[in-house]
Amino acid sequence: MSEWIEKVKATKERHLSMTCKVFELKIDSSHLSTQKLNYLKRIFLEAKWLQNYILSSNSIFNFDTKINKVAVLNKDKESEERDILYLSSQMKQAVKQKLTNAIKALSAKKKNKSKKIKKTKKDKIGKIKFTSEYKALVLNQYNFTYRFIDNKYLKLQGCKYRFKIEGLKQIPNDTEITNATLCHRHNDFYLKVTCFLPKEEVKYQKESVGIDFGISTNLTLSTGEKYNIKLPEHGRLRRQKRKLSKKVKDSQNYIKFKSIVNKEYHKLTNRKKDEKNKIVSKIVKRFKVVVVQDESIAQWHSGLFGKQVQQSLMSGIMSDLERKSHTFIKVDKWFPSTQLCPNCGKKNLITLEQRKYQCQCGFEEDRDLKSAKCIETEGLKIRKGLTESTPVESGPLYHCHVDNDTSLLVESGSLL
Numbered sequence: 001m002s003e004w005i006e007k008v009k010a011t012k013e014r015h016l017s018m019t020c021k022v023f024e025l026k027i028d029s030s031h032l033s034t035q036k037l038n039y040l041k042r043i044f045l046e047a048k049w050l051q052n053y054i055l056s057s058n059s060i061f062n063f064d065t066k067i068n069k070v071a072v073l074n075k076d077k078e079s080e081e082r083d084i085l086y087l088s089s090q091m092k093q094a095v096k097q098k099l100t101n102a103i104k105a106l107s108a109k110k111k112n113k114s115k116k117i118k119k120t121k122k123d124k125i126g127k128i129k130f131t132s133e134y135k136a137l138v139l140n141q142y143n144f145t146y147r148f149i150d151n152k153y154l155k156l157q158g159c160k161y162r163f164k165i166e167g168l169k170q171i172p173n174d175t176e177i178t179n180a181t182l183c184h185r186h187n188d189f190y191l192k193v194t195c196f197l198p199k200e201e202v203k204y205q206k207e208s209v210g211i212d213f214g215i216s217t218n219l220t221l222s223t224g225e226k227y228n229i230k231l232p233e234h235g236r237l238r239r240q241k242r243k244l245s246k247k248v249k250d251s252q253n254y255i256k257f258k259s260i261v262n263k264e265y266h267k268l269t270n271r272k273k274d275e276k277n278k279i280v281s282k283i284v285k286r287f288k289v290v291v292v293q294d295e296s297i298a299q300w301h302s303g304l305f306g307k308q309v310q311q312s313l314m315s316g317i318m319s320d321l322e323r324k325s326h327t328f329i330k331v332d333k334w335f336p337s338t339q340l341c342p343n344c345g346k347k348n349l350i351t352l353e354q355r356k357y358q359c360q361c362g363f364e365e366d367r368d369l370k371s372a373k374c375i376e377t378e379g380l381k382i383r384k385g386l387t388e389s390t391p392v393e394s395g396p397l398y399h400c401h402v403d404n405d406t407s408l409l410v411e412s413g414s415l416l
Contacts, residue, residue: 048134137182139157289327
């Protein structure tokens with residue numbers, strides 16, 4: 001037992017010096033026989049039965065996962081006993097562990113909320129409920145709960161079948177594979193594999209970049225690059241939504257078309273994620289310091305530009321930049337990046353229709369590019385600690401915190 005504990009500690013210490021990544025693979029549905037498909041559906045069904053049975057037991061934390069029979073309510077709400085045939089021992093343990101972790105997290109959240117004096121509807125915390133569908137099954141140990149064969153097949157513990165899987169080529173050879181999650185979404189099956197890779201030394205092309213967010217041009221970099229993202233709902237999705245609206249709710253046709261609509265939304269979401277990840281990766285790998293202004297994108301979304309903001313992914317890009325950048329700086333929302341002239345320091349009012357900034361001193365430049373450069377300059381001042389104690393315009397004082405770099409001061413809140 002002591003040797004096992006030492007191995008676990010050594011593994012955790014080793015992982016601290018590595019990069020953690022999750023790769024999503026897909027089970028090839030074109031190679032699924034009826035037996036294989038029934039097996040995959042059955043393990044998710046049994047996981048649902050087991051979770052609901054554990055939740056209904058008197059002692060959840062001391063529940064014995066070695067059982068092979070569970071009590072299930074049938075369609076007539078009568079209790080009947082059913083066999084657990086395909087869930088392996090480690091899968092059963094994972095179902096219980098996932099449920100106990102959810103209970104502990106909920107308990108901790110309730111304790112934190114109880115400390116608050118004022119309580120609103122948003123502060124209301126729910127409870128763990130019986131599930132009608134189990135969507136994510138945790139596979140804890142690589143080479144035991146699951147493994148890969150010939151770099152193209154997936155083998156699950158206790159299963160005589162092997163499943164052809166797509167996407168294994170994206171996992172590098174020097175990767176340390178750990179746990180995974182088998183997911184069931186829109187009649188397809190996916191495997192999310194957690195991997196640890198050696199950290200690579202990043203060579204930045206430039207020290208810093210300023211980014212201006214806007215409606216007309218979604219992202220403008222201080223280097224002159226512009227990104228205009230528009231991913232609206234396509235015609236096929238709109239047609240399926242119209243058909244769904246004409247169906248009788250909870251009828252078989254309604255459930256069928258609802259599944260089709262959800263699948264189309266899932267495809268659109270994946271396209272948005274892909275586009276967002278490409279832009280964020282391109283910026284993070286090229287620039288060490290990323291400076292943005294704390295735009296109130298939520299207010300833009302609730303205003304006149306709701307559809308444009310929803311299609312642009314600006315909020316997701318900003319949050320990903322904050323999480324993935326080596327050094328991230330937010331300029332205060334009261335900083336006049338649009339109005340300020342970088343040549344003479346004068347502030348000039350400019351309307352939304354004016355796409356070119358002009359000052360009486362003779363300075364002229366594209367308004368978005370000028371704003372991005374001003375944001376970068378102000379952010380670098382904050383980094384060096386040379387910024388004033390109050391913003392240029394009237395507004396709240398700077399509220400700073402350290403992020404990524406101990407010498408870096410980052411503000412919360414900024415817009416223009």
